[in-house]
Each structure stands twice: as structure tokens, then as C-alpha cells.
Amino acid sequence: MRDTIKHQGLRNQLAKALKMKGISDENVLNAIRKIPRHLFIDSSFEAHAYQDKAFPIAAEQTISHPYTVAFQSQVLSVKKGDKVLEIGTGSGYQTAVLLELKAEVYSIERQHELFKKTAMFLPKLGYRPKRFIFGDGYKGLPEEAPFDSIIVTAGAPFVPKALLAQIKVGGKLLIPVGDKNQIMTLFLRKSPLEFEKKELGDFKFVPMLKKKN
Ligand code: SAH
Numbered sequence: 001m002r003d004t005i006k007h008q009g010l011r012n013q014l015a016k017a018l019k020m021k022g023i024s025d026e027n028v029l030n031a032i033r034k035i036p037r038h039l040f041i042d043s044s045f046e047a048h049a050y051q052d053k054a055f056p057i058a059a060e061q062t063i064s065h066p067y068t069v070a071f072q073s074q075v076l077s078v079k080k081g082d083k084v085l086e087i088g089t090g091s092g093y094q095t096a097v098l099l100e101l102k103a104e105v106y107s108i109e110r111q112h113e114l115f116k117k118t119a120m121f122l123p124k125l126g127y128r129p130k131r132f133i134f135g136d137g138y139k140g141l142p143e144e145a146p147f148d149s150i151i152v153t154a155g156a157p158f159v160p161k162a163l164l165a166q167i168k169v170g171g172k173l174l175i176p177v178g179d180k181n182q183i184m185t186l187f188l189r190k191s192p193l194e195f196e197k198k199e200l201g202d203f204k205f206v207p208m209l210k211k212k213n
Helices: 005-020 026-034 043-048 066-076 093-100 112-124 161-165
Strands: 083-087 104-109 131-134 147-152 167-177 182-189 195-203
Touching: 005 026, 005 066, 026 066, 026 093, 066 093, 066 147, 066 167, 066 182, 066 195, 083 093, 093 104, 093 112, 104 112, 112 131, 161 167
Parallel strands: 083 104, 083 147, 104 131, 147 167
Antiparallel strands: 167 182, 182 195
């Protein structure tokens, strides 16, 4: 598959649609305009790649809706050089958005098939996270903590304490919490022991998986 003017046009339309839905951060919209999402999914879905839809990727997982990716990215308000931990690399599309926002990205995936596939694929497009980790997101990445932001892109049945412990004072944990449906939940670390919690609406993610394969 290639990236063409036609794809670019569709991306501009997608960015417009996301703007209508409330995404106002121009850096996020520019990332959406730039990243060839059709290359992150199976070619059989190519015709729909720039609609606000989720698609199956490998290992029974899905690439998140563009709106969800844009929403989470906007809430994080990533600044250049921010150290960001992503839980659930999946297709790598959200990873690419974080890299376009100039974050230093650490990304954890617990399914080996996806981990391998995406770790090979992203650098081909010029997207190079600081680290790809095959591991269990419930544990975070203590050896690289603290982070400016931690973003979870799978539905978490509860908020892992390890993740709260790994954000900087002034930092954020953004995590969809719930079983079938999730409430997007933002934790702002006010001091070493104080967190402010905000609920930001309903979303639907694949579940965050417990055990490592
Ligand atoms: N942002 C990704 C979302 C993929 S779906 C995208 O848009 O493509 C969620 C991903 O989280 C899946 O790839 C799944 O395998 C991964 N995942 C689920 N449980 C996990 C865990 N405990 N630790 C790390 N990754 C996990």
C-alpha cells in the first residue's frame, strides 16, 4: 500500500470531522492529517481507514477510533520532550500520534504477535519510540519512571496502583476504567500523595488483559 494525494484528502476530511466532534488542539489535528492510518490496518479495510471507525488488527485486538485517539491525545496536552508511557501499543497508531506531538514515548504491549509486528512496522514510517516493551502494562515501567503522562488504551477493570505511582507530580494518568464500557478517567498528581480525579465520558475499548502470554 502507498500513501497518495487521495489518502491525504481523506485525512483532511477526517480532521474536519474530528474538529466538529470537539477536537480543537491543532497539534493533534495536524498529527491526524499527517499519519497514514490506512497503513496501520489490513488492506481489506483501506476504503474505510479515514472514517471514524475501529478495525480488527492482529490477536483479536482493535485499532482505536480516530476520535478516541484524538480525544486521549488532546487531554494529555503533550509538550515537546514529555516522557510518555503508553500501555497497549496495538497497531502503533496512537504511538505515532504521540511521536508527532514530539513526546519521548515508551510503549508496552503484552501480546507478542502485535509487539513484534508493530516494533518492525513503525520505524519503517520513521516513527521511533524511545522503547518498545513486550510486557505487562499493569506493572508500568518502574525503571523509567516517573512520566509526565501515562496513557492506557485498553479498558482497565481497576486503576493499577503501580501506574499512579509512576507519574510525576504535575503529571497525568489517563485510563478508561470499566468492564464492558469504560469511563475515561484522568488522574492529576497534585503532590506525592494527592491525586485529582476527573471523569471525561463513556468509551468502549477492548479489555486490558491480566496475564502475560
Ligand atoms: N492504541 C492501540 C489500541 C489497541 S487495543 C491502537 O489504536 O492500535 C489495546 C491494546 O492493548 C491491544 O494491543 C492489547 O493487546 C493491549 N493490551 C491489553 N492488555 C494489556 C496489558 N496488560 N499490558 C499491555 N498491553 C495490553
